[in-house]
Amino acid sequence: MSENKLSDDSKIIISRRSFLKGIVAGSGALMVSNGWGIFSMAYAGDKQYTMIIVDYNKCTGCRTCETACSAYNHKASVNGESINGLGNPYLSNIKVYQFNPDVDVPRVCAMCPDNPCIEACPVDPDPKGRRALYRHETTGAVTNDPDRCIGCGSCAEECRVGVITPNSETNMPERMCTLCDGDPQCVKLCPFNALTQVTVDTSRGMYAMRPEQIADALTKQWYSAE
Amino acid sequence: MKNAPHGYYGVILEVDLSTRKIRKMPVDHSDLANFIGGRGLGIKLLWNRLKDKPGLDPLSPDNPLMFMPGPLSGFPVPSSSRTCVVTKSPMTSPVNSKYQYASTLSYANMGGFFGPELRFAGYDGLVVTGKSDAPVYLYIDDDMVEIRDASKFWGLGTDQFDKDFIKELGDPRFRTCYIGPAGENLVRYASIINTAARAAGRGGVGCVMGSKKLKGIAVRGTGQPNVADHKLFLAALDEARAKLNDPSVYDHWRNGGTTAALERNSASGLQAVKNYREGTFTEAKKLGVESSKKYWVRSFSCYCCPLSCKKSGMTKGSPYAGLIHDGPEYETGTMLGANLMISDLPGVMKAIYLGDDYGMDIISLGNVIGFLMEAYDKKLIDKNFLDGIDLQWGSVDATLKMIHKIAARDGIGELASRGVKALAERIGQNSDKFAMHVKGHELAAHNCQANPPRALCYATSHRGACHLNGNDAEQQNMRTLADSAGLCFFAMYGYGTDGKLLGKILSGIIGQERAEDLAKTGERIYNLEQLFNCREGFTRADDVVPDRYFEEPLTIGDKKGAVMSRDKFKIMMDEHYAARGWNPDTTLPTQAKLEQLGLAEDGNRI
Numbered sequence: 001m002s003e004n005k006l007s008d009d010s011k012i013i014i015s016r017r018s019f020l021k022g023i024v025a026g027s028g029a030l031m032v033s034n035g036w037g038i039f040s041m042a043y044a045g046d047k048q049y050t051m052i053i054v055d056y057n058k059c060t061g062c063r064t065c066e067t068a069c070s071a072y073n074h075k076a077s078v079n080g081e082s083i084n085g086l087g088n089p090y091l092s093n094i095k096v097y098q099f100n101p102d103v104d105v106p107r108v109c110a111m112c113p114d115n116p117c118i119e120a121c122p123v124d125p126d127p128k129g130r131r132a133l134y135r136h137e138t139t140g141a142v143t144n145d146p147d148r149c150i151g152c153g154s155c156a157e158e159c160r161v162g163v164i165t166p167n168s169e170t171n172m173p174e175r176m177c178t179l180c181d182g183d184p185q186c187v188k189l190c191p192f193n194a195l196t197q198v199t200v201d202t203s204r205g206m207y208a209m210r211p212e213q214i215a216d217a218l219t220k221q222w223y224s225a226e
Numbered sequence: 227m228k229n230a231p232h233g234y235y236g237v238i239l240e241v242d243l244s245t246r247k248i249r250k251m252p253v254d255h256s257d258l259a260n261f262i263g264g265r266g267l268g269i270k271l272l273w274n275r276l277k278d279k280p281g282l283d284p285l286s287p288d289n290p291l292m293f294m295p296g297p298l299s300g301f302p303v304p305s306s307s308r309t310c311v312v313t314k315s316p317m318t319s320p321v322n323s324k325y326q327y328a329s330t331l332s333y334a335n336m337g338g339f340f341g342p343e344l345r346f347a348g349y350d351g352l353v354v355t356g357k358s359d360a361p362v363y364l365y366i367d368d369d370m371v372e373i374r375d376a377s378k379f380w381g382l383g384t385d386q387f388d389k390d391f392i393k394e395l396g397d398p399r400f401r402t403c404y405i406g407p408a409g410e411n412l413v414r415y416a417s418i419i420n421t422a423a424r425a426a427g428r429g430g431v432g433c434v435m436g437s438k439k440l441k442g443i444a445v446r447g448t449g450q451p452n453v454a455d456h457k458l459f460l461a462a463l464d465e466a467r468a469k470l471n472d473p474s475v476y477d478h479w480r481n482g483g484t485t486a487a488l489e490r491n492s493a494s495g496l497q498a499v500k501n502y503r504e505g506t507f508t509e510a511k512k513l514g515v516e517s518s519k520k521y522w523v524r525s526f527s528c529y530c531c532p533l534s535c536k537k538s539g540m541t542k543g544s545p546y547a548g549l550i551h552d553g554p555e556y557e558t559g560t561m562l563g564a565n566l567m568i569s570d571l572p573g574v575m576k577a578i579y580l581g582d583d584y585g586m587d588i589i590s591l592g593n594v595i596g597f598l599m600e601a602y603d604k605k606l607i608d609k610n611f612l613d614g615i616d617l618q619w620g621s622v623d624a625t626l627k628m629i630h631k632i633a634a635r636d637g638i639g640e641l642a643s644r645g646v647k648a649l650a651e652r653i654g655q656n657s658d659k660f661a662m663h664v665k666g667h668e669l670a671a672h673n674c675q676a677n678p679p680r681a682l683c684y685a686t687s688h689r690g691a692c693h694l695n696g697n698d699a700e701q702q703n704m705r706t707l708a709d710s711a712g713l714c715f716f717a718m719y720g721y722g723t724d725g726k727l728l729g730k731i732l733s734g735i736i737g738q739e740r741a742e743d744l745a746k747t748g749e750r751i752y753n754l755e756q757l758f759n760c761r762e763g764f765t766r767a768d769d770v771v772p773d774r775y776f777e778e779p780l781t782i783g784d785k786k787g788a789v790m791s792r793d794k795f796k797i798m799m800d801e802h803y804a805a806r807g808w809n810p811d812t813t814l815p816t817q818a819k820l821e822q823l824g825l826a827e828d829g830n831r832i
Contacts, residue, residue, distance in 0.1 A: 057524070060524070060525050060526045060527040060534040061526050061527055062527035062528070062529065062530055062531050062532065062534065063339075063529060063530060064302065064530050064532070067302030067530060068302075071302070076456055078456045078457060083456065083457065083460065084460055086301060086302075086450055086453060086456070086459070087301070087302040088346070088448075088449070088450040089346070090346060090447070090448040090449075095399070097398050097399070098339075098398065098421070099398065100385070100388050100389050100392075100421070100422050101538065101550045102421075102423065102523075102524065102526050102538035102552065104526065189467070191304075191467075191470075191471050191476075191532035192532075192534070211398075222523045222524065222540075223523065223540050223550050225542075225547070225548050
């Protein structure tokens with residue numbers, strides 16, 4: 001198994017554990033400096049978004065991330081108490097795509113700083129300046145307001161990664177990453193430490209690419225003749 | 227479905243390819259309680275369906291082909307991807323029977339994602355009966371189920387079909403399984419493949435699928451069953467994840483997968499080498515983990531499995547360079563490597579790829595070719611018999627030629643496609659002494675001279691020789707239970723062989739009451755399987771291993787001189803039947819045993 005040769009940004013692929021350690025050690029600045037991508041001016045102030053990235057050399061396609069996401073974001077009510085659901089992967093916001101030759105590509109919201117999905121939302125902004133689709137105040141996650149959403153599907157059409165999926169009945173957008181209120185469960189439960197929460201950097205390799213494109217690139221890299 | 231028992235839908239999807247009728251069939255709740263799912267529920271359904279049909283021709287439309295996930299399937303339980311394909315075997319036969327087509331039951335177990343997805347779609351199992359006139363595939367998208375034309379795919383190898391099938395379906399999130407040309411051509415030991423890499427390999431399940439003209443099955447689903455005790459389940463899940471995510475549990479699987487056993491078993495004299503003549507392959511290192519790592523690209527996992535034992539790679543620098551496939555694993559690397567005296571790793575990979583691409587069980591395939599190599603070496607057959615193939619020990623080229631012939635059932639391939647038992651019967655000249663099968667099903671990559679309990683494992687297995695059967699009653703019962711729950715053997719050691727954690731998880735899913743006394747559930751299933759085989763005419767005379775094990779001591783390696791004793795084998799088997807509560811001659815469970823397990827009524831059928 002080769003070292004991470006996927007992109008030259010391996011420096012910033014920091015596992016959650018080392019990220020936390022890094023903060024303690026004061027080296028979290030590395031992350032911050034990488035956050036200032038070309039869209040940094042579009043952040044409206046100094047807001048920085050974070051996202052889940054994948055180390056494709058570590059991912060084995062087991063789909064534990066899907067079950068972790070689903071369990072946290074689709075809670076069950078048990079005796080009036082809201083607890084984690086059973087992890088039905090259909091409801092997951094992160095989805096693993098598998099290809100032949102063997103390549104596994106988890107697909108998850110890229111948290112695009114230029115907000116193509118939100119820009120596409122035709123609903124008039126409320127007094128807070130929010131359209132039906134908006135950035136969550138604390139996490140920055142793309143969030144839908146079902147009371148104002150008209151189910152037009154424009155956001156899904158503009159989604160670069162193909163994450164946003166209109167609900168089969170209401171046509172309202174689903175599958176946007178919530179970052180699990182700041183503690184992404186997929187990152188936490190990946191048995192292979194393949195997922196990491198990082199500051200969005202649009203210059204990062206394979207940023208906002210669709211699973212098929214990523215699979216093509218990985219196939220060339222892993223399975224081309226010597 | 228309303229009132230479904232916890233952990234289930236209470237529904238089996240049944241598709242009749244003759245009448246093209248598709249229906250949801252309710253499952254008897256007591257069958258779920260007593261037989262759990264997977265292999266257990268599969269044998270119960272087979273037993274029910276063939277109630278009045280002992281000796282049924284396994285390739286007749288009436289033989290059901292069943293895809294059986296377990297109650298763990300579809301929940302995020304670590305290493306719970308396994309699915310059993312259950313049917314009546316097209317490979318096995320007893321010494322004596324009043325039925326022309328007498329055979330054992332068969333089950334083949336596959337990992338991947340197919341079983342969980344079948345549950346997401348809303349089914350505890352899929353039963354395919356009948357026979358289509360033209361090639362078809364089965365399309366399952368939750369409640370939408372269709373039988374579709376597959377004429378344009380007939381003849382495709384599994385690797386290409388895996389790609390074309392997903393294109394046809396239009397969504398890579400479909401999970402699929404399918405047969406290759408070997409299954410289409412009714413090679414007896416044809417396999418069912420999924421993800422172009424995983425196989426329900428053993429026991430001829432692909433042959434039965436081919437007899438139904440069913441090229442493939444695609445499934446996609448959105449649901450999940452309810453559980454009995456949500457909180458208990460989550461707590462047990464946390465515990466299982468903590469246990470399985472311990473490096474002491476997963477490290478060796480992630481590092482080398484089953485391939486690590488290639489060198490280890492060779493050193494211990496336990497490997498199948500030179501058609502089982504020896505237990506040590508002096509060139510095992512060339513097929514081992516370190517050699518394979520030159521080609522491996524990545525590890526990949528089955529559903530929710532932290533072990534990632536499978537290795538995908540690409541061969542380089544040989545006539546067989548540029549080949550993309552997984553392996554070698556212990557079984558594939560031994561059966562098409564050591565057992566044929568082949569140590570050219572890319573050559574072995576080419577043979578494995580071809581076997582998988584044609585959709586043949588690599589274990590039986592390597593066993594058959596090994597037998598022919600020995601018969602040729604001993605001059606019991608000549609080149610003409612082999613259609614001109616110079617089938618020398620160690621020849622990759624001749625091996626590949628033979629694989630092509632077998633898949634097409636062309637010339638010698640026709641006879642070889644029927645397995646070593648048929649070959650030995652045709653060749654005669656005492657070749658049955660080294661025809662390495664039990665009941666017509668070929669032995670796997672584990673040898674017995676230095677490990678006699680393995681001979682019991684092979685001799686007593688219900689699908690014919692099977693290395694996973696278990697070496698004693700207790701092990702057999704627990705493994706039967708794992709096969710029925712949907713758990714992978716490889717993870718069982720991580721879960722703990724006492725079954726406590728598995729019991730806790732099952733309690734959360736199907737309820738405390740039903741999860742009680744799991745060992746007894748395993749024993750019940752195992753005994754029902756025994757009834758099935760006894761009814762077909764199998765007796766103690768069929769629970770034997772080849773003469774080679776008693777007559778030819780190993781000549782090389784640490785276990786040089788090891789050979790089995792007929793007396794000791796007899797004593798071991800006597801003790802086993804006694805421990806089982808079975809008649810030592812007929813191998814029928816005693817009335818007391820059947821009553822204890824709630825199978826008295828079933829026993830009356832014999």
